Amino acid sequence: MEQSWEEAVRWYRAAAEQGMPRAQCNLAWCYEYGKGVEQNWKRAVHWYRQAADQEDPRGMFCMGICCKYGRGVEQNWEEAVHWYRRAVDAGSAAAMCNLGVCYERAKAGSGTPRRQPGGTDRRRSGRTRPPSATWDICMRPERV
Structure with a gap:
C-alpha cells in the first residue's frame, strides 16, 4: 500500500461525518497542514x-x-484558556502544559500575553517562535 493523503482524507471525512471525534480531529489536522486537501484554517476549526x-x-x-x-x-x-480548561478537565496533559504557559505569559489580571506582535517574546528580544511551535502542536493524525 502506498501512502496517499487524499485517500486518508476520504476515509477521515467518511468517519468524521458519522460523528467520530478522532476522525474529526484527523481531518481537521489535514486541513490545518494541507495534507490531501488545500490548507484551510476555517475548515480545520470546523x-x-x-x-x-x-x-x-x-x-x-x-x-x-x-x-x-x-x-x-x-x-x-x-x-x-476556556478550551484548555475544558481539555484539562477531560484529561489532556498537553492542555495542562499550555494552560500553564497561558498563566506564565499573562499580565496580572488582564489575561493578555506579554508577547509582542509577531511572536517575539520580550524576555528573549529578537528571538521568535515559528508559527507552529512544537510545544503546542495539534498533533499529527492518531494512529491505531
Missing part, C-alpha cells in the same frame, strides 16, 4: 469544534491553540 463539542480532549486542546494564535478564528486568549 472539524476541531465538532470533536470538541463531543468533549473530545484533543478537539478541545486544538480549539485552544486555534484561539490562542487566531488560526481560523479571531485571536482570543480568554477563549483559548
Whole structure:
C-alpha cells in the first residue's frame, strides 16, 4: 500500500461525518497542514469544534491553540484558556502544559500575553517562535 493523503482524507471525512471525534480531529489536522486537501484554517476549526463539542480532549486542546494564535478564528486568549480548561478537565496533559504557559505569559489580571506582535517574546528580544511551535502542536493524525 502506498501512502496517499487524499485517500486518508476520504476515509477521515467518511468517519468524521458519522460523528467520530478522532476522525474529526484527523481531518481537521489535514486541513490545518494541507495534507490531501488545500490548507484551510476555517475548515480545520470546523472539524476541531465538532470533536470538541463531543468533549473530545484533543478537539478541545486544538480549539485552544486555534484561539490562542487566531488560526481560523479571531485571536482570543480568554477563549483559548476556556478550551484548555475544558481539555484539562477531560484529561489532556498537553492542555495542562499550555494552560500553564497561558498563566506564565499573562499580565496580572488582564489575561493578555506579554508577547509582542509577531511572536517575539520580550524576555528573549529578537528571538521568535515559528508559527507552529512544537510545544503546542495539534498533533499529527492518531494512529491505531
